[in-house]
Amino acid sequence: MGIPVLTYHGVNVIENTYQGNDHLALASDLLTIRDLGFRIIPLRRVVDWHLGKLEDEHVHRTVAITFDDGSWFDYHDLEHPTCGVQRSMLNIIRDFNEGISNGVPAHATSFVIASPEARSSLDKSCLIGKGWWDDDWWLEADRSRVMDIECHSWDHVHPNLDHVVQQDQAKGDFARVASYPDCTAQFAGAGDYMASVLAGKRPTLFAYPYGQASDYAVEQYLPEHAPRHGFRAAFTTEPKPVTKSDSAWALPRFVFGQDWRSTEGLRAILDRA
Numbered sequence: 722m723g724i725p726v727l728t729y730h731g732v733n734v735i736e737n738t739y740q741g742n743d744h745l746a747l748a749s750d751l752l753t754i755r756d757l758g759f760r761i762i763p764l765r766r767v768v769d770w771h772l773g774k775l776e777d778e779h780v781h782r783t784v785a786i787t788f789d790d791g792s793w794f795d796y797h798d799l800e801h802p803t804c805g806v807q808r809s810m811l812n813i814i815r816d817f818n819e820g821i822s823n824g825v826p827a828h829a830t831s832f833v834i835a836s837p838e839a840r841s842s843l844d845k846s847c848l849i850g851k852g853w854w855d856d857d858w859w860l861e862a863d864r865s866r867v868m869d870i871e872c873h874s875w876d877h878v879h880p881n882l883d884h885v886v887q888q889d890q891a892k893g894d895f896a897r898v899a900s901y902p903d904c905t906a907q908f909a910g911a912g913d914y915m916a917s918v919l920a921g922k923r924p925t926l927f928a929y930p931y932g933q934a935s936d937y938a939v940e941q942y943l944p945e946h947a948p949r950h951g952f953r954a955a956f957t958t959e960p961k962p963v964t965k966s967d968s969a970w971a972l973p974r975f976v977f978g979q980d981w982r983s984t985e986g987l988r989a990i991l992d993r994a
Contacts, residue, residue, distance in 0.1 A: 722777055723962025724767050725994045726785045726974040727987075728928075731794030731810050732848065733978065734801050740982050744794070744807050747786075750977075751817045751827060753984055757991050759784050761827035763869060764926060767963055768954045771972065784991070786814075787956070787974065789873055789928060791833025792844075793853040796862050802849060811868050818867070831862065832873035832928035835911035839876035839885075846881040859918050872924040872952070874898075875911040879930075886910075899935035904942040909950040923951045932958025934971060943970045962994045 727750070735741040739749055754761060764785040769775040788795050788810050795810045808816070810829065818826040833856070834840055840854035848854065863870040878885040880893040886906040891897035898907050908927065916923045927943075934957060943955060959973035960980040967973060981987045 722780075723964045723994050724770070724780055724783055724785065725962045725990055726764065726767065726787060726956065726972070727990075728787045728789060728958065728974045728976045729810065730789050730977075732790060732792050734794070734804050734807055737804050739984070740978070742804065742807075743977055744810065744813060746977055747810060748808070748813050748817070749984060750987055751813070753987055754784055754991070755817075757988065758782055759991060760825055761786055761829075762825065763828040764830040764871075765869060768926065768969070768972075771954065771963060771965055771967070771969060773965075784994075786827070786829040787928065788829060788831045790877075791831050791840075791854075791856075791859075791870075791873060792848065793855065793858065795831045795868075796858040797853075799853065811862060811865065814867050826867070828867060828869070830869045830871050830926065832871050832926075833859065833915070834873050834875075834877050835914045836876045837914075839879065839882055842882055843877075843879060856918050859915070860920060863919055863922065869926075870915070870919060870924065871926040871928070872908075872911050872915060873928050874930050875907045875914075877930040878907075893931070894933060895930040896933040896935045899937040901942065904938055905946075905949070908938075908942070908952065909946070912951050925951060925953045927952050927955040928974075929955060929957055932956075932974070932976075939968065939970045 729743040733743040760783045762783045767785045770780045801807050844854040859870045862868045912923050954969045956972045956974050960975050961973045963972050
């Protein structure tokens with residue numbers, strides 16, 4: 722038995738087509754998931770099942786949905802400079818839930834970058850410098866019952882940043898985060914900051930930037946220092962459903978645009994699951 726976890730990026734808005742816009746793809750995919758008889762459950766419930774805290778019957782024919790990077794596109798409707806108003810990922814989920822008369826409403830998880838300095842810099846270099854990578858929405862989103870806010874590292878070791886928390890300044894490769902000091906900053910430090918924004922609530926799920934993880938993080942730091950960092954599980958981007966045989970520190974996810982680019986591609990993923 723496996724549970725597909727589907728990943729989208731709210732910042733991916735190139736054109737108003739399925740393939741060129743993660744918002745339009747999400748809205749379409751929600752209908753496909755429903756039409757194929759699957760339920761959309763919170764990612765934390767997938768982890769509960771993986772850790773033996775939830776019986777198989779509770780997750781039969783289910784999927785989970787996640788968003789990476791945590792920009793304003795996840796929460797706010799925004800006027801894109803070339804593609805017009807974009808419905809936020811959270812509001813797309815809400816719109817879908819309004820059409821559900823029976824059953825469990827859909828839910829999603831947003832994995833956010835913790836560092837305010839990194840997000841401010843990325844807002845200027847990767848977006849259009851309007852402050853669309855702030856964290857003012859995290860608490861409201863986390864309390865919405867539609868979205869959980871979880872951790873996507875301290876700074877994503879993003880190549881557009883002048884300085885990253887990696888001892889050799891290796892950027893764009895999270896597998897190079899492979900020492901205790903670097904992991905403490907990227908995992909525990911990120912959780913500390915997020916708890917300060919989320920009224921004391923620490924994140925418990927982690928998504929590796931680029932889906933990359935070092936052996937040290939997976940095999941030593943995360944399992945051995947759980948009381949410090951507080952995470953229960955971490956996710957890569959290995960394209961397969963979550964099964965109980967997977968390591969809790971290297972759970973797989975499918976990524977839109979990488980692992981499927983059409984409704985037919987999503988149907989194939991769900992059929993195999």
